[in-house]
Amino acid sequence: MQIQKDAEILQPQDWTFPVPIAYGPGRLAEIGERCVALGVARPLIVTDRGSQTLPFLSKLQGSLTDSGISSDVFFDISPNPRDDEIGAGRDLFRNGGHDAIIAIGGGSAMDGGKSxxxxxxxEIDLWAFEFEQPVPEIASSKPFPTLITVPTTAGTGAETESTAMVTHVKKGMKFCVWHPDLKPSLALLDPELTISLPPDLTAWTGADAMTHAIEAYLVPGFHPLCDGLALEGLALVSAWLPIAVREPENMAARGGMLMGSCLAGISFLKGLGLVHAISHMVGAEFNTQHGLTNAIILPVVLRFNLPGMEPKVKRMAYAMGLNDHSIEAFIAEVERILDDIGIPKSLSAINVPLDCSQRIAGKAKMDSAAATNPRTASVDEIRALTETAILQAR
Structure with missing residues (x-):
């Protein structure tokens, strides 16, 4: 599959699908004038704890100030956002008289800001927005605040939708919250913001994007829009991820990854699978980095899911530029990329204990991503997959 040339990736672009997207190096400088155009007067900037001292925050606030816009920052968001943190952010939004949210950072910042x-x-409880619940009715007199998303990692693809993963502290489980009426008014994709990302986070978040594309494409059902985005996202990520890890200042690689991540993120509106179902619950219990957890689990679930799916494997293999379109060759290429970018070979390497497997399996079976996995799995089968991932995933 043909991959975009460097010169094309470096050109600024404005798109309107599925939400307004401003893409291109250096475009964070436009955030102030963009807020003015949207009628935003006092945004609350939401990011994660690890990003509170990073330069992009001062650049963002500087652009806002230049446009006469005052702002506050809420950074009390964990790597796996918790429901109590969302409540604290909501209180700051209300007490500060804010009219918009700018979510900037990685997946946790996106999830926190959207939640x-x-x-x-x-006055609706956060968990009333859980994906499996009836959609809450929002009064026209109290619409959602304006939402602007600015990803600083190329992985989650969380910038174009309202879906967010949040940990229910009392239950020790992750759930997806959302509302169809909450859409970002702008997703600003600036590859320059990902340049300073350390190699390990570049690898982990990039592997997350690869997992999104693969799992979304494998979800059963006729959805050519999502399938096309998943395949193009997979093509971009598989081509540019190893380069972005090896050459962190390669702007074309950073741009290719940011767009591949975005496309893969849109594609999983179709659904995900057991990689995410297991990973969500491991992350909720052990606070592991989500993309890293996905990356370790991915080959285990592929070996479970792919037999009988040869036509889809052929198209994914072609998207990745492989001459051999067999299941074995496809899994081998995924594993080669994971090795190339330094992904550990087991969950035990990131301190996930074997004795959690039954508990994780029971919770994963209830995850919404398990329902769209292409192969139905029992709790015992999920437990076996989890144990394999803990002991030796590849």
């Missing part, structure tokens, strides 16, 4: 947005202007 705060869901509850900022209403």
């Amino acid at each position: 705060i947005c869901l509850t900022a202007n209403n």
